Amino acid sequence: MIITLITHRFGDIYEEIEAKIRSLSISQLNELAIAQLSFTSLEDLINWLNESEN
Template sequence: MKESVIYQDIFQEGEQRAFQVAFERGFERGFQRGFERGFQKGQANIIVLVITHCLGIISEEIEAKIRSLSTSQLNELAIAQLSFTSLEDLINWLNESEN
């Protein structure tokens, strides 16, 4: 049985609308994730820069640990680093944050 032209038009319009909604939601989610990742990377860059300036060159392993922290952990580290007097303080903080 063949559907009417009106039915076909309505069905096609519904498909297009569903695709548009799905696309917009996907775009919003992707944009949000990209923004969050970019923000986290920028935050980690600044923290590494400040720590390097205050405590000296850090190993790649320590830098990788810093860069793997979540945004909330980076916020905590940003405050904690103000009281660091040695590289050991940073290492201790990172070890505690893993637990």
């Protein structure tokens, strides 16, 4: 569902980004669901994913 929301908002995303999203835990997906509401660009998503890896 998160991928659908993001692609609806920002268009197609790179396979690498989709793979990172699919590898997130349930709690991380919940955090992303909330965080993506404030994203204004795909760059915001990429930054969030990079921060979640650390």
